[in-house]
Amino acid sequence: MLRVVLTRIVSLIPLLLVATFVGFMLLQLSPTDPAVVRLGENATDEAYAAYRAEIGVDRSAIVQYGDWLSGAVRGDFGTSWQNGAPVGEQLQRRLPVTVSVAAGALLVGAVIGIPAGIAAGIRAGRPSDSSITAVASVGQAVPNFWMALLLVAYVALPYSLFPAVGYVGITESPIEWLRSITLPAIALGTAAAAALARQTRAGFVRTLHEPFVRTAVAGGLSRRRILFRTALRNASIPVVTTIAAQASVLLGGAVIVEQVFALPGLGQLVLNAIRNADMPIVMGFVALAAVMTALVQLLLDLTYAVLDPRVRSS
């Protein structure tokens, strides 16, 4: 188990290096001039040149990347070119919003999707299976921002149960926090629920055809025990993989849902930073996204080890 953790942490280093390098080089191709963004279009050429020298973009791309990297390894991600605020501080302030929405969406997905998938898998081929599968197909095709708009217009605005916009921190008021992330989590979690329902169903049907299930039936084990102990454990491996894949999808999806609900999360920050070629913010986010992806992968490896003894012994 310790080896799994260590291997994953070591593999994070090249991933971080390559991901940040690719992100940095992509930004170099951007036609947006950060000096024009900061000083407006009517500044003098001297003022533009002075600002470019101040933030260091007049140097070669490799030198700039090396400079960013040496700061990043010491925990200094620089300051935003747009507003001069420290990047680390901004990411730290906005991360809980995005993580709350994405984790809430994952929870919505798991709570709805997994039981629905099990129900469909047990009744494979019957009308209830077809109904669940059809609803899951539609759920996967629903645009999350459309769902978000419908929830704002037809749930948040007519009824005062959930706010239409804004976010309250969990430390300020846990109940208000829950209210503020419920609708964004539902909007974002619908497609995750559909994906999980389909994967769980497929995993369950596949497992129920395995010889060890037949042996369990022949051995006289109860239906409940076979379904929820033997089959569920084996069917859960592809489901766990889908949950991990959804984590990355939800992080991207949070960008768009945060726009609709006016949530002060990472999405809004990064979108503005990309539009305005605000390199320090984008690079800080790229590093954060790579770390989060690797952490999800680590959790996935550890879960595999718990679920499948063959992984543990290897």
Added chain:
Amino acid sequence: MRRSLTVGAAGIVLGVVVTLAVFGPWLTPADPNDGVLLDARAGPSSEHWLGTDQLGRDVLARIVYGYRTSLAICAVAVAIALAVGGTIGMLAAYYRGWFERIVMRVMDVLFAFPILLLAIGVIAVLGPNVWSAAIAIAVVYTPIFARLLRGPALVICESEYVQGARAIGASDTRIIFAHLLPNITSVVLVQASLLLSAAILVEASLSFLGLGAQPPTPSLGLMLAEGRNFMLLSPWPAVFAGFAILSLSLGFNLLGDALRDALDPRLRTV
């Protein structure tokens, strides 16, 4: 039973959508960009079947032309991603060694970025328009195709008939085009259809954020973005545009399922 239902549903949904996209201009004579401000935000009527938007433009006409925009962008994007990613995946499986290690690590890095954010990053470089959206979607789907096709290609490369072809001295080109490619076609068709379904949603998201098609080009995501401010006064444009995106994505999703059931008998029971 399940298989015929999926095929039927895919046929109906895609049939309606493709008919609207192809024959739309003859079905709805209204110009998608021609609006009468006095008719703005009108509900469905015999003159405007799905109502009008905030500029008095016919919503049905904009949806029909929006289908064309979405289909064109996503078809081009998936075709590029398939050509580049599929080739990378197949060559990695065939040649293995350092080539496989390097290209698949590069694909892994691209895969580590959240799809939508990588697409936004590419558009930030290229500037927002329909072709940038197509290239951005192609970039994010390239590593997915490479990964999806490498696995089945590896199995085929290790099969006895490929080993046999190598033993009798067949060239790499012949093995790839005569043995590898035909045997991987079913996987390609299924995955292309499923990823086209997902690409429709990514394209709509980019347009919604103002990073895809630019006004006045009719685009489903853009219609939603424009209609969101009038949701309470006149929900028609946003509601119908959302249904249009859903139907397009659902159609390709069902088509992918139907193709998988038909082409891979092992998955039929699953």
